[in-house]
Amino acid sequence: MTSLRTRIAILLILAIVSVVGLATFAASRALRPPLPQATMEPLARQLHVLARLAQADRQAALAAGLVLQAAPATGREEMGMTRFLNRALERTGTARKAVITRSPDTPVLTASVDLGNGEWLVSDVPDMRPPPGGWKIMAGWIALIVAGSTAVSLFAASKITRPLELLEGAASRVDSDGLLAHIPEEGAGEIRATARALNQLSGRLKSAMESRMRLVAAAGHDLRTPMTRMRLRAEFIADEEEREKWLADLEELDAIADSAISLVREEVGEHGSEPLKLGYLVRGLAEELRDLGYNVSDPPLASLPVAARPIALKRAIRNLIINAATHGGGARIELQARDGLAVVTILDEGPGIPQDLIGQVFEPFFRVDMARRKTLPGAGLGLVIAKEIIERFGGTIAIANREPRGLIQTITLPLANVG
Known part of the structure; x- marks a missing residue:
């Protein structure tokens, strides 16, 4: 969770899922079925026409395919839709008693309108609801989005962090001299540029270290000549205590020069x-x-x-x-x-x-x-x-x-x- 690749991948997944979620919500709002109030009045007008036809000429209505029966259609009554239909019938013409039922065998809705003579006009009603199993379809849709966005995000995060992985790998291969191993300059343009910069940095570091070692070695070597002259002069100091102090200081300088030269030999040696x-x-x-x-x-x-x-x-x-x-x-x-x-x-x-x-x-x-x-x-x-x-x-x-x-x-x- 703390790696940059994981953070970028999670950010991309959240961004993709959020965008698709918003798009899905907007589509569901735009494509949702019309409200019952908007569909019931046209249905009520159609039922008024059919009811008048059945009342005026029963034989003609039957010949036209209308269904007339002595009782309403069987099934579970849809209370809400029944209420909307009765109000729509009242607003569009003569008030009539109507019932909307759903058959237990089929998901079809049926409207039954009382003709007032002991008969009921039975007609199918279009069902505007989403198909059954809609939640399963939505869950599958979301799961597919999450899986796809995860794969895309991981791939994108890997590509984005590739130069950083190159830096990490180069840093882990720093040798005891503080130099970077040569990195192949291949791959995408950013990776090649990163590898080239690291190789140039390694070259400059090597050059600087070699220059420093040469400087230290030269300084240690050049100190030998003046120290030898100073040691010879110190031997002629009459005061024995003062002479011993001079010789002790020269011994310390000699030790420093020897150590510096030894350090250079170790760093540049075999x-x-x-x-x-x-x-x-x-x-x-x-x-x-x-x-x-x-x-x-x-x-x-x-x-x-x-x-x-x-x-x-x-x-x-x-x-x-x-x-x-x-x-x-x-x-x-x-x-x-x-x-x-x-x-x-x-x-x-x-x-x-x-x-x-x-x-x-x-x-x-x-x-x-x-x-x-x-x-x-x-x-x-x-x-x-x-x-x-x-x-x-x-x-x-x-x-x-x-x-x-x-x-x-x-x-x-x-x-x-x-x-």
Whole structure:
């Protein structure tokens, strides 16, 4: 009921049924039978003529086909029509007693007029009412209208919403780089125009992203030369404390440049993959980081076959583990397979992230507290790089606060067959 196609179809059905309903009402009013008052006076005049003929020359009346009998015609009396006929007879001539009856065997109406000599003139009366079963005919007519208008409306709504379905389908096929898959430019003119516009938009987006990546890579690369010169000059600063501050700032700039270049390499690098065992990869990473002094738990040994590039995936998971070990006082890693997915969970006991900022954690250079930049290492691109890598291989990454404290980082990747 909430879809645009359904709303358009319902609107069209209501419009068609309303128009046909009004037309049917107008036709029924225009084609309805005349009122009894309008038909009884001509009938009364005709009966007066026939009655006078029967009274003047009975044999001639019988020869002419008139029916004369000693009693009124049998059947159920139509009280309303009888009353109208008697009034019409009174207005058009001598008042006469008349009765209109309907035979139980046939739907024919019969008028019986008292001739005053013990005989009754019996004559058929035309029935102006609709044929029997009229309601059934009307119901069938309405049902046919509704069925036909429904089919026409659904077809029209489908045609009207086709470009919107094209937009929805294109949006659902956006890849991890934010680009649209190519859409065939075929079909109706509006659909071709929509597909052409989307393809042009995708081309412009790709060009803009490539230009941005080239700019970031060039900036990161060009920073290396002045930073090297500044590092050489800093070595000649006599004040040891001041020299250490300069060198620390240069180290941070160097880390930012390295992270920016790494991000560019991940976004424009090869997107192929190969089978690997995620459990062994994570276990190896944990041992490597413990050797470097990070507080990382030993994850359970699990195979968890996935398809990815080992170097890229190790970089992504390493960034997340280091993030937990650095900001959360230690990283505890859990591995499991669930609903066709390999799930890596990284938990810590740190201060967490304010709930109103949790949605910004994957933005470049994001910091919960900018004052901590000087005390904690990192350029603020680790999560961005990790998200780019994991989504490239069809996975997802989510970060949420734990109760009572800490963060939980969850990585999911589709399970694959590893030979």
